[in-house]
Amino acid sequence: MSREIKRSVPTDSEVILGILNGSKDILEIVYKAYFPMILQLVVMNNGNEDDAKDVFQESVLVLYDKVKSGNFELNAKLKTFIYSVCRRLWLKRLSQLSRNAGNVKDFEDILPVEHDLERHEEKDKQFKQMEKALVHLGEPCKTIIEDFYINNKSMQDICEKFGYTNADNAKNQKYKCLQRLKKIFFQT
Amino acid sequence: MKMIEQIEAYLRGEMNEQERAAFEQQRDADPLLDQQVVAHQTFIEQLKDYGTHHKLLSEMNAIHEGLDIEAIKDEVIPKSLVIRKLWDKYRMNAAVAASVAILAVMGTLFSTGFFSKSNAIVSGYNALRREMSKEVDRKIQRSKKELMQNLNTDVSKGPANPGAYSATGFALTSSGYIVTNNHVIEGADSIYVQDNNGNSYKAVKVYTQPNYDIAVLQITDKNFSSLKTLPYTFKKSTADLGENVFTLGYPREEYVLGMGYVSSRTGYKGDTVQYQIDIRVNSGNSGSPLLDNKGNVLGIISGKENNVDGASFAVKSKYLLESLNEAPEDVKNDLVLNKKNTLSGLSRKDQIKKIQDYVFMVKVY
Numbered sequence: 001m002s003r004e005i006k007r008s009v010p011t012d013s014e015v016i017l018g019i020l021n022g023s024k025d026i027l028e029i030v031y032k033a034y035f036p037m038i039l040q041l042v043v044m045n046n047g048n049e050d051d052a053k054d055v056f057q058e059s060v061l062v063l064y065d066k067v068k069s070g071n072f073e074l075n076a077k078l079k080t081f082i083y084s085v086c087r088r089l090w091l092k093r094l095s096q097l098s099r100n101a102g103n104v105k106d107f108e109d110i111l112p113v114e115h116d117l118e119r120h121e122e123k124d125k126q127f128k129q130m131e132k133a134l135v136h137l138g139e140p141c142k143t144i145i146e147d148f149y150i151n152n153k154s155m156q157d158i159c160e161k162f163g164y165t166n167a168d169n170a171k172n173q174k175y176k177c178l179q180r181l182k183k184i185f186f187q188t
Numbered sequence: 189m190k191m192i193e194q195i196e197a198y199l200r201g202e203m204n205e206q207e208r209a210a211f212e213q214q215r216d217a218d219p220l221l222d223q224q225v226v227a228h229q230t231f232i233e234q235l236k237d238y239g240t241h242h243k244l245l246s247e248m249n250a251i252h253e254g255l256d257i258e259a260i261k262d263e264v265i266p267k268s269l270v271i272r273k274l275w276d277k278y279r280m281n282a283a284v285a286a287s288v289a290i291l292a293v294m295g296t297l298f299s300t301g302f303f304s305k306s307n308a309i310v311s312g313y314n315a316l317r318r319e320m321s322k323e324v325d326r327k328i329q330r331s332k333k334e335l336m337q338n339l340n341t342d343v344s345k346g347p348a349n350p351g352a353y354s355a356t357g358f359a360l361t362s363s364g365y366i367v368t369n370n371h372v373i374e375g376a377d378s379i380y381v382q383d384n385n386g387n388s389y390k391a392v393k394v395y396t397q398p399n400y401d402i403a404v405l406q407i408t409d410k411n412f413s414s415l416k417t418l419p420y421t422f423k424k425s426t427a428d429l430g431e432n433v434f435t436l437g438y439p440r441e442e443y444v445l446g447m448g449y450v451s452s453r454t455g456y457k458g459d460t461v462q463y464q465i466d467i468r469v470n471s472g473n474s475g476s477p478l479l480d481n482k483g484n485v486l487g488i489i490s491g492k493e494n495n496v497d498g499a500s501f502a503v504k505s506k507y508l509l510e511s512l513n514e515a516p517e518d519v520k521n522d523l524v525l526n527k528k529n530t531l532s533g534l535s536r537k538d539q540i541k542k543i544q545d546y547v548f549m550v551k552v553y
Binding site: 022024027028031032035036037039040043044046049053057060061064065068123126127130131134145146149150151171175178182185 | 192231234236237239244247252261263264
């Protein structure tokens with residue numbers, strides 16, 4: 001029933017380099033190369049394409065974290081890694097929905113990825129918490145913080161964007177925002 | 189605030205050599221400061237992580253938007269998936285449901301006797317021939333025994349195996365013409381008639397009138413010697429309501445008397461060919477003669493209505509005579525009916541004694 005999926009795929013080390021450089025092209029290639037495999041897995045196991053999308057994107061996040069943290073050892077194919085992560089994630093989702101308590105129909109080899117997923121879960125929790133805190137923080141603080149810490153904009157740019165009279169004022173504002181964000185983040 | 193600014197500057201590497209050395213010294217000396225540095229660093233990292241995740245997700249969503257999901261689906265998923273998926277998912281349920289349904293149907297049919305009573309229960313009308321297959325085993329056992337015990341006795345007395353159906357018939361003439369119901373001999377391979385003494389004779393169908401449910405048989409057996417003159421006559425007119433009637437038939441191996449009265453001039457669903465008789469009859473009574481007190485044959489018992497008390501039906505003798513008139517010439521010429529009644533004035537007991545030799549069990553194979 002399973003059909004071999006053939007696509008032009010960059011070598012695994014290329015992908016890892018691309019991830020480290022934050023290359024958008026590599027991301028796109030990876031996405032196009034491996035998403036069909038996951039779509040097959042999910043749809044053949046009681047899911048739909050939206051489920052497949054969620055699961056696949058989550059697995060890419062796991063891969064990114066693993067590569068960025070420097071402990072991605074290329075002792076198995078990248079494809080197998082993504083497949084294993086997705087499989088695990090989908091099994092979990094299925095048992096939550098109690099659509100299928102048993103097993104999934106497999107199309108590829110699998111790796112043990114429990115450890116990676118535990119780490120990922122923790123990160124995901126933080127991620128959600130941060131998102132909530134930022135939303136709670138409100139504007140303009142949210143944008144100031146995001147611009148400065150995430151988008152790495154200079155204080156000068158921020159100052160101009162928000163129309164502060166001088167950089168010190170902006171800095172002051174940013175400081176207050178950060179304090180508030182910390183407070184909200186650690187409260188929840 | 190100063191402190192945070194310093195920490196930030198330190199972490200972002202915006203300090204010059206001197207400042208950094210001074211800050212590091214301060215950090216070494218002050219564990220509280222060190223803690224603050226670490227806490228701040230962790231938090232900013234989390235913030236950055238959030239940023240990258242967020243960016244990645246939006247990038248991936250953009251890529252996803254650009255994909256032709258249907259095309260990919262076509263490529264990786266077999267066409268018949270929807271049906272197969274349903275099948276895979278529900279085949280156990282389907283199998284269980286199907287077995288339960290079959291069991292339920294079979295159970296119901298079996299418990300309501302559908303399989304055992306395959307003979308004519310059409311609507312509410314029950315034709316009264318008797319199915320013998322139920323008794324087959326028992327009777328085979330018995331006939332075997334008989335055969336073994338009486339190896340030397342005349343085997344031509346009758347067939348050893350029992351018939352599929354049995355019913356009743358009675359003599360039309362002393363020469364061996366028997367009348368019974370058409371439904372009794374319908375589809376018969378061979379027909380035997382058995383008299384009161386247990387002698388079986390081979391008979392053949394000579395004429396049938398399905399519209400009136402009448403069949404005429406002729407005994408062709410060489411062992412058969414003609415009967416004495418018939419004691420009863422056939423009534424040409426229609427009987428009146430309330431007329432007392434009796435019948436002699438073979439609902440079992442022995443002939444059985446039934447008594448009752450004519451309760452209606454029409455039969456099942458207003459059928460004018462029949463009377464409705466309030467009389468107890470059972471399977472096997474089909475073809476029994478229905479006689480009045482004077483010994484006139486009024487009709488032939490043919491059936492009864494299911495679930496209705498006292499509604500048995502008999503074909504009127506008028507239609508028997510009518511159908512005999514329509515019989516083929518050779519048969520008709522042979523059929524000289526008795527005109528002299530020797531039963532009137534006799535008591536019921538004596539009447540029966542006289543009639544019993546003219547009532548036969550009809551066995552159909």
